[in-house]
Amino acid sequence: MGPFADDGAPLNSAVNSVPRSWSSGALEIRETALEGKHAVAATEIHPGDTLIVEPPLAGCLLPEFYGTHCQHCYARLKAPIGCPNCSCVAFCGRKCRDIAMTTYHKYECKILALLIGSGMSVLSMVAFRMVTQEGLRKCLKIYEKLEKSGDEKAATPLTTSTTTTTTTTTMSDTHDAKSSANSRSARRRIRRRKLQESRRGESKIEMKRKEGEDTKESRESDDDNVDTAPYNLVTHANKRTEKDFLERSLMAAFLLRCLQRVGFFARPTSDDEVPGAEEIIVAALLLRNLQLLQFNAHEFFETRLSAGHRFRGSRPVYLGVAIYPTVARFNHDCYPAVTRYFVGRHIVIRAVRGLRSGDVIAENYGPIFTKMTLGERQRTLAGRYWFRCTCRACQEDWPHFENLTNDSVRLRCPTEGCSRLHSRAQQRPGEPIKCPGCRKKICLEDRLACLQECETLYASGLASMDDERVDEAIGTLCAALKRFHRIACPPHRDTHLAEIALSSCLIDYGNTWRPAAL
Template sequence: MDFVQIITENTGENWINKVFGKLKTDKERFRIIYNFEKTRQPLIDVLSNVQEIYRRKNAEMSQKARFDAERILKEGKMQKALLLYSQSVLRAPAGQIARGILITLNEENRASVSFRLAEKLLAGKMKLGDLERDKRANFVAIKKLDRNALPLIDGEPDSKVPSVSQKIAVKEKEGMGRYVTANKEIKTGEKLVVEAPYAACLLPKMFGTHCHHCFERLVSPVGCPDCSNVAFCKPDCRNAALSSYHKYECKYLDLLLGSGMSILSHTAFRMITQNNLDRCLEIYKDRSKEKVYSLCTNASIRQPIDFFQRTLMAAFLLRCLQKSGYFRATDRNRILPSEEEYQVGELLLFHLQMLQFNAHEIYETESGPAGPIKGSKVTYIGVAIYPTVALFNHQCYPAVMRYFVGKDIVIRASRPVEPQQIVSENYGPIFTRKCLQERQRSLSSRYWFTCNCDACKFNWPTMDGEMNDFSRQIKCPNKTCTHRFTLPMSKETLNCPKCSEIICLKENIKLLQWCEDQYKVGFKEVEANNSKKSGRNFLRSYRHFSQNFLPPTQDDTSGSRGSTKVFS
């Protein structure tokens, strides 16, 4: 932002609003800052300072980490010792062999190193013959285990996009843009999308705990041969990164992060570095071949100063590409772009706009000592762009939920959806946790729209106490009628005021109580780590609930509510 302030003071806000703000295309916006005299020189002055800044290999620090690890190991702090041993490996220059540490090249050797450390840790507590048998057995298990195994979608896949179910389709409507609807009835729990990211970036605070490439948690890290910034879970991930994006980001990573740019800016950069120059120029000539370039940017309502800030960020990212050798030109000191560089700069500017509204945070959920639910902790580890999942519209009461396998996203139905109904996702503020005012403020500030879903229209209460006073509603048993009855009621048999049929709600009330009881049983099964049993209970109870009742409702896990009050 200091960079933006320098250029803004030189040009004046009037020029930004009256000249720059009148430009219609990214091509015009990106080129004018290099050609207008009041932006060109201060831009060159700042960008001329771009240089390699990264955490280099350091034999002295590697040795210190190893000595610290050996000292801490004697104190019995095994986890911390393992972390320091790993840091020693990552800081060690190429070719250096630290005592007690081997930089290995395949899973079998790495497993052997781990077991040699285990022999030391378990000395006197386990016979080495037993350990050797465990070593052979565990290595076979490691070879068989696919930690990145992805689930398959339920039902038939789309003929053009195998990662998407045939049960959903994309439609477009004025005022709504593109959105996802149901082609067929969707049942609770069905997997609708399993999608790899177009591009993904790990959060910097996770560089020491997760693989930089696949986002799996690190056990025995493999380092980059040049920098100590990042770690990989295995040589395959390291090699994949070095053959694409990391060879351009490696020596500029500390500069990129130190600039204060967001993880979205890094992802915009990654969308370039993961492809070679020829591929990027091919995309520039025909963006229609990549779905990600058809995603919303809200360019028509973006303010001039916002465009200006993003254009300057694109210029900074382009300069990093120039210096890293991404382009064919040999003169890396030349700042004014060539035609090819202008084209890549335009792509960067598009990325910076599009990611604001379409990127997803990647998270993992950890169970704690209090149990899988009450003791669980959600940790955000990265950001990615998923071209298909980005098309789902938001509702505060979503029809789907998402989870991640590494950096791949899985979309599952969280409630039944009838044909032609919208299949909605949630962008973060969900009605059970955030009140109406907080949700509207969050959505309007980040995504620039006002939500009008049922949870917002009827101001549904949150789970934090307000739900206790919210009346339950039962659908009229006549399937063609849309009337809803509110509990408690004066009697169990009455005429429906809408369809005029005589109805009896006694069995419906029993079913509601059964649904709530099944939820409590399912919750206990989760806490007992019986995920399959809990899943069956949840799905069965929610299927009946959705057919006969209307949200919202509170699922009481403590049992303090008692029986459902149905008659006043």
């Protein structure tokens, strides 16, 4: 039995039927100066709701899983089919093999040993595949549409192409200078020739863009079929150091050289020549990919089940890295509202707590308040993602599990429209209290009774989970969490344990594997 979408249809069927992505309609992407583009609840969201199912724009397995998982869909291999030209990878069937062979693998196949042996990161592999799977013509269209957009982000390819040209020209200059015995006059001729070629570069780019396009209508139609949204994800190009930018430029130059060797370009330039206009454009896209993947890629995983129990002893095993453009818009929270898992190559995002219309829908980038102190979280996020988290858990410095109790919970004022929160210790039996927010006398006894009921339901849900009755556990935990967030606010130890348990139960619907008993 698979998970269900909001309309009652099995989620697995939704995954198999949609070519790109599926969304419940409960979220929308907004943009602000402070938060950038981010996901927001378009309507009320309940625990367990499926928010989005999205395939990757591009993804790569880690090399250690080439022999156990399909190179294209990441499924466990049962009756693998190999590549007809290399012995490096395997596929789960003919369909995946044919897709790979007609797009990215026909290029990677020839140099895969070099790419792996170079020690380059899996992010660099994904950046490379973002180009190889699209092909040259579409890459040129992506670049052209980015350039036409005229915004700040679209200007990045022009900047990066200049940097890449400088890098590759320097490599060519070195080669030419050696071949001419370091002749001063020869070096002057080389610089003069390259200056002339660079001045002609813009007109060459325009000529290349017009090749093969018969009418203005066909060009506009091609533009409409090109989605540049993934390439406008944050890159923090203006925050990068010269060293960082140089290293990524060198990697882009290396990947460009690889593409020149494997027939990606119809007429690749030789090593001692300045790269052509098309090659410079592709190098600019490679550099852009290398920057945006740093902050927007997701590790995809399967859950490794233990022999004795579905949950006790199970753990995620990370198989590779992929870029999911819509999910990449979700901002971070140290107290995330959603969990994620993977069905095949699709990422699935589901809510683990309720949200109101207009609330930010945030996932977690690694540090969770229950496991890391505020200082540790801030250092991790600043070092890896270059931002300082200001979520509620950080602003209020919530305690992690060692110091977390149920007594720190706060109860919502029962007056409609009042956002004031009250500690459970404020309410004494039979005595109303005055709310400083709405200035009314209120009684919290009903809310305290509801809170106790939630804690009882949590215990029941955890017992169902322990008995491996997954659907029953999900139903009980979702009902309890929905009630809790309507009458109270965290931190609350039992609630966080219930949300972690719900997340584990939902993840059980994704890719799982139990090793065969010895």
